[in-house]
Amino acid sequence: MTKNDRRITIPELLIIALLSVGAAYLIQNHQSLSSEFREAPPPALAPETVRTEEADPAVIDWNSDMIYTELCRGIEAIEETITFPYDCTGEIFDVFHEVLADHPEYFWLTGSGSYTRKTSENGITVLFTPKILLPPEEVKARRAALETRVDDILVRAEAYGTIYDRLLFLHDLLVDDTEYDTVTAAMMFEDAMNDEISRSTGAYGCLVDRRAVCSGYAAAFQLLVQRLGIPCARVQGTETKTGAPHEWNIVELDGEWYHIDVTWDDPVFSGDPAEGYCSYDYFCVPTDEIAQTHVFEHDAIPPCTADTYGYYGINGLTLDSYDPAAADALISRQVGLDCIRLKFQDEDALAPAVEDLIERRRIFEIPAVKALNVRSLRYSTSEMGTLTVWLLP
Numbered sequence: 028m029t030k031n032d033r034r035i036t037i038p039e040l041l042i043i044a045l046l047s048v049g050a051a052y053l054i055q056n057h058q059s060l061s062s063e064f065r066e067a068p069p070p071a072l073a074p075e076t077v078r079t080e081e082a083d084p085a086v087i088d089w090n091s092d093m094i095y096t097e098l099c100r101g102i103e104a105i106e107e108t109i110t111f112p113y114d115c116t117g118e119i120f121d122v123f124h125e126v127l128a129d130h131p132e133y134f135w136l137t138g139s140g141s142y143t144r145k146t147s148e149n150g151i152t153v154l155f156t157p158k159i160l161l162p163p164e165e166v167k168a169r170r171a172a173l174e175t176r177v178d179d180i181l182v183r184a185e186a187y188g189t190i191y192d193r194l195l196f197l198h199d200l201l202v203d204d205t206e207y208d209t210v211t212a213a214m215m216f217e218d219a220m221n222d223e224i225s226r227s228t229g230a231y232g233c234l235v236d237r238r239a240v241c242s243g244y245a246a247a248f249q250l251l252v253q254r255l256g257i258p259c260a261r262v263q264g265t266e267t268k269t270g271a272p273h274e275w276n277i278v279e280l281d282g283e284w285y286h287i288d289v290t291w292d293d294p295v296f297s298g299d300p301a302e303g304y305c306s307y308d309y310f311c312v313p314t315d316e317i318a319q320t321h322v323f324e325h326d327a328i329p330p331c332t333a334d335t336y337g338y339y340g341i342n343g344l345t346l347d348s349y350d351p352a353a354a355d356a357l358i359s360r361q362v363g364l365d366c367i368r369l370k371f372q373d374e375d376a377l378a379p380a381v382e383d384l385i386e387r388r389r390i391f392e393i394p395a396v397k398a399l400n401v402r403s404l405r406y407s408t409s410e411m412g413t414l415t416v417w418l419l420p
Contacts, residue, residue: 131246264323307338339370359395
């Protein structure tokens with residue numbers, strides 16, 4: 028992961044490994060969850076039968092939107108089998124995975140299923156059976172619990188005046204309220220998909236159980252952001268250093284797309300001392316930044332080139348290179364907050380700041396810091412070029 032905390036322990040390293048394990052299991056068992064960024068048709072309507080004058084009356088002129096619509100209708104109704112009066116066997120699984128990518132609220136589906144193709148004198152019928160882990164009554168009960176939790180969060184989010192502040196609230200809430208599920212992550216490659224694993228990899232586990240792996244964080248964030256009317260999708264990729272699979276989000280703000288990785292902004296393994304602390308290294312960042320630590324198919328998602336809404340930029344905490352006077356000013360402005368944050372272009376630009384402020388202890392000579400009469404600190408750095416400092420009594 029990204030934190031290079033100077034007091035990381037062996038248990039914390041174990042958690043880092045489990046983060047990768049959880050992502051790997053999800054991507055192996057849900058093969059095509061990346062959104063096509065298409066606008067979904069309304070799920071409640073049954074597909075219309077379209078015929079041409081010269082066509083056989085029993086043959087339906089169908090398309091993928093009709094499959095999408097009917098899948099949504101059947102899933103919403105928790106139908107055991109969804110019937111298609113046309114031969115869609117070549118597309119059914121692709122469209123099914125598009126539905127799952129666009130609808131994180133369908134937490135009761137495993138991502139797999141089967142179909143039966145029947146031929147009669149009236150034509151071809153396809154019976155599609157998505158795999159469901161729960162009985163219908165349990166699905167209904169959990170859906171109600173999820174919707175209650177979502178509604179509560181959205182009321183609080185909508186109290187903020189701007190889209191940016193609403194996204195920031197959702198990001199911080201998931202970081203603060205969610206415990207990374209190391210227990211489930213450890214068992215994922217040993218057990219087949221079961222209820223416990225399904226919960227941890229989906230929005231329900233993150234929002235209701237408040238425990239999740241990376242896919243659960245991403246699904247929950249997508250669900251909440253979509254309910255605010257903001258385009259949002261999940262992205263699958265791998266970690267640059269280890270090659271381990273991982274999942275995060277992209278969102279659209281003012282016509283521009285940005286990456287947000289809530290999981291990696293949750294300092295579950297860094298031992299950071301402040302209660303409620305979270306990172307913003309991966310909040311509304313462009314592709315060229317996140318590509319330092321994440322690998323993915325750039326052509327599979329919309330271009331993410333803007334940096335307008337990056338946390339550090341909006342809050343005036345960025346420095347292209349280390350300038351002692353400029354750094355002193357930014358540090359002085361943050362004295363009295365929970366922590367002090369600085370962001371540089373990359374690790375190379377960050378290195379002189381660490382050497383001067385931390386290793387030479389010059390930070391204690393800055394007048395605003397000196398006035399606090401503190402002589403100890405804790406700090407962490409990241410691959411994204413950020414320095415976080417806690418001044419300790």
